[in-house]
Amino acid sequence: MTTDHPRTDEHPRTDEHSRTDEHPRTDDHPRTDEHLRTTGTPPITTPPITTRPITNLLxxxxxxxxRRIFRTCRALGIATTAVYADPDAAAPHVREADTAVRLPGAAPADTYLRGxxxxxxxxxxxxxxxxxxxxFLSESAEFARAVLDAGLCWVGPPPAAIAAMGSKTAAKQLMRKAGVPVLDALDVPTGADLPLLVKAAAGGGGRGMRIVRDLADLPAELAAARAEAAKAFGSDEVFCERYLPTGRHVEVQLLADAHGTVWAVGDRDCSLQRRHQKVIExxxxxxxxxxxxxxxxxxxVSAARAIxxxxxxxxEFLLAEDGRFWFLEMNTRLQVEHPVTEAVTGLxxxxxxxAVAEGEKLPGPDAPPTTGHAVEARLYAEDPAKDWQPATGTLHRLELVGDHQEFTSTGAAGLRLDSGVAPGxxxxxxxxxxxxxxxxxxPTRAAAARRLADALARAKVHGPATNRELLVxxxxxxxxxxxxxxxxxLAEHAAGLLAPDAEGAGRAALAAALAEAAARPAARTGALPSGWRNLPSQPQVRRYRTEDGTETVVRYRLTRDGLRAEEHPGVALVEASAGRVVLSEGDVRRSYEVARHGERVHVDTPFGSTVLTALPRFPDPVGQSDPGALLAPMPGTVVRTAAEVGDTVTAGQPLLWxxxxxxxxxxxxxxxGVLAELRATPGQQVELGALLAVVHPAS
Structure with a gap:
């Protein structure tokens, strides 16, 4: 159900959103912002213990x-409330909630970031x-205070703890005092410190982060990091620290109650990252x-107790090859990768x-032991071969083949799917x-990795480009x-992980062409299939483009002696329909499931999938763009530009972001060449394919 903010008698409105006796605040300690600025540490206080059952959770x-949180609420008998921006009006999390409240607008700054x-x-x-x-607001101490000041229960740590960890630089000072090893910030980086990492002090997720391998690049990277950090976190504070190219990102899951118990609920390795964001955990x-x-x-545990x-x-810690480790940051919230911990602990x-928010004790002095091994892969709508460029469009299909659970224990099948999107x-x-x-x-790491790779390879993912093949x-x-x-x-093994599979793409294109022929009306009514010839003739020709931009041409004939495919002379056609093609080579048969959505064709096999774009039979030479034209690779917002019309530029030089x-x-x-046109201005919204700039060769 949706609501346009109706009034309720159960929660009378007050002008100040003041606290009520029924919903006392649980952070009765002084505001900590000024204390943090002057001392670098928060006052250590113990919030009063309250017992208050939650009946309706937003x-x-x-x-x-x-959706993940709603699933647990349903199991516990707690009513659920969703919020949604306009693009999410039909999203699954909105449909599944008992009540949903609209946040007018589209951009996060206008909706989900408006506390x-x-x-x-x-x-x-x-x-x-x-x-x-x-x-969004999960690590905002200000938002946590606003929730508590409104008389609501905050399912998270005290605002003082969030504030203490809100700045990486202040957090490191606090952790050093608590005896936790930290990686010192570099006051004035020198060549001896290379490579180094520029990091935003007020946030994470890869925003405001840059690797610097040459000191000459440091000023520009600092400026870029500051600009990105200011936009993302409202603070342009950045710092530098040593970068360990072969370091591991290892983290410890923590749970603590208000009665003094702190659990270290196992650990996770989150080292496989792109753009400093996790991909496999x-x-x-x-x-x-x-x-x-x-x-x-x-x-x-010391870090948790200290705040x-x-x-x-x-x-989160950075682990060196010799076993030394340093504190990186503390995420004062649930992590994206929490399912792997749930899978090995049963929690x-x-x-x-x-339960902790309701004032209950953790069930025992220590966390349960871990059993077996769990691996998680994040499926992104992006193209790894194009510098991880994000992709947009309609998601037509997303499903795992075989038994699996959603948002809960992996079960007997050992598989779990957590997703926030739905077909269409x-x-x-x-x-x-x-x-x-x-x-x-x-039970073992090798078995978990094999099970996950197979599940991803067999999954039906139809829509925008994804990183599925790289994950497998x-x-x-x-x-x-x-x-x-x-x-x-991922960077070290990029050549192998991103190498195109020309042979697999060629067979997938042949299957796509045969499925297309079988789908034509003549084939469906029992007439001879398209391309069938009694006498030798010109072959049928179909052209496709693979995700890496390679054009694949299929030339085939269907004769009384069977399929004759010029690019695959040893391949025979066993059967073909609009959605399924079976090919054989010698005694080996392979089946291909084919689905077409507009000009995009998805060819799925048990061993992997290929995405093709069907090209016109006769390319139209009219309307070809200027070879030096730069078109928007995605819809987005122009953040800044780095050149002006008339500037001499070199290949690979950044022009805009x-x-x-x-x-x-x-x-x-x-x-x-020379920048002849620049049609992009900071703040401008651009659509996919919009002309951004034109570079002409130098005369």
């Missing part, structure tokens, strides 16, 4: 995490608690000596968050590009299976 988020709108939505919908999910972290694992857990933490959180972390939905540039998380559990190859890579993971893994799907994307000069 999730201040969208998509997959909202006052969300608090008002909770009060108007009759919710008595707010769960922030992850991202696993639990437990592989290959850790017992003493290193114990030290990591102890450091994480009076309650609820779920994560302490429902959301249920425990709610639009992938827009407004939000994160993640389509789904696929999680596999098995990474999970099957010998270095990954040997446990040789680090934050530079577009922001889409929470990331900035660089648009570079295609060749050496």
């Amino acid at each position: 999730v201040a988020n969208r998509g997959e995490i909202a 006052e709108l969300i608090v008002r939505a909770a009060l108007d919908a009759g919710a008595d608690a707010v769960h922030p999910g992850y991202g 696993e639990a437990p972290a592989p290959g850790l000596p017992d003493e290193v694992r114990a030290a990591l857990h102890a450091a994480a 009076g933490y309650t609820g779920a959180g994560t302490a 429902d972390l959301v249920a425990l968050q709610l 939905g639009e992938i827009t540039p407004h939000y994160d590009a993640m389509l789904a998380k696929v999680i596999a559990w098995a 190859r990474a999970l099957r890579h010998p270095a990954f299976l040997a446990g040789r993971v680090h934050t530079g893994f 577009l922001e889409a799907m929470k990331m900035e994307h660089k648009v570079t000069a295609p060749a050496d």
Whole structure:
């Protein structure tokens, strides 16, 4: 059900959104912002313990995490309230909630990042608690205070704890005092410090982060990082620290109650990253000596106790090859990768968050042990071969083949799917590009990786370009299976992970052409199939473009002696319909499922999938764009420009940046020349294919 903010008697409105006796605040300590600025540490206080059952929970988020939280609420008998921006009006999380409140607008800054709108939505919908999910306002101490000041239960840590970890630089000072190892910031970086990492002090997720390998590049990278950080987090504070190219990103899941119990709920390795954002995560972290694992857990618990933490959180560390580790940051919320911890412990972390928020004790002094191994892959709408460029468009199909669970235990099948999108939905540039998380559990790491790779390879994912093939190859890579993971893994093995499969694409194109022929009316009415000839003739020709831009041509004849495919002379046709083609080569048969959505053709096999774009038989030479024209690769917002008309530019030189799907994307000069036109201005909204600039060759 949806509501346009109706009034409710159960939660009378007050002008100040003041606290009520029925809903006392649980952070009765002084405001900490000034204290943090002057001392670098928060006052350590213990919030009073309250017992208040939650009856109606608003999730201040969208998509997959909202659906995940709602699933636990249904199991516990808690009513649910969703909020939604206009592009999400028909989203699954809105349909599944008991009540949904509209946040007018589309951009996150106008909707999901408006804390006052969300608090008002909770009060108007009759919710008595707010769960922030992850991202958006989940680590905003100001939002947490606003929720508590409105008399609502906050499902998260005390605002003081959020504030303490809100700045990476202040957090490091606090952790150093608590005896947790930290990687020192570099006051004045020198050549001896290279490579180094520029990081935003007030946020994460890869925003405001740059690797610098040459000191000459430092001023420009600092400026770019500051600009991105200011836009993303409202603060342009950045700092530099040493970059460990082969370091591992290991984190410890924490749970703490208000009665003094702090759990280290196992650990995770999140080293496989692109653009400093996680892609594949696993639990437990592989290959850790017992003493290193114990030290990591102890450091994480110390970090939580140092700030009076309650609820779920994560302490993140950088682990060197020699076993040394340093504190990176503490995420004061649930993590995207929490399902792998649930899979190896059997815990429902959301249920425990709610219990702690209600004032209950954790069920025991120590967390349960882990069993087996779990691996998670994030399926993104993006093209890894094009610098991870995000993709938009209609999602026609998203499903795993075979038994699996959704938003809960992996079950007997060992598979779980968490997704916030549904077939027929639009992938827009407004939000994160993640389509789904696929999680596999098995008794051993090798078995879990194999199960996950197979599930992804067999999945039906029809719509925008995705990173599915890269995920499958990474999970099957010998270095990954040997446990040789680090934050530079994807870059180190990019050549193999991104190499086009020309042979597989060629056979998929042949199957697509035969399915297209079988779908024609003549074939469906029992007449001779398209392309059938009694006498030798010119072959049927179909042209396709693969995701990497390669054009594939199919030439075939259907004769009384069977299929004659010029590019695959040994391949015979066993059967063909509009949706399925079976080909054989010798005694080996392979089946191909074919689905066409407009000009995009998806060819699925048990071993992987190929996405093709059908090209016209007779290309129209009219209307070809200027070879030096730069077209918008995606819809987005022009963030800034770095050149002016008349400037001499070199190939690869950045000309402007577009922001889409929470990331900035660089648009570079295609060749050496002169910038003849620049039609992009900062703040401008552009559509896919819009002309941004033109570079003419130097005379």
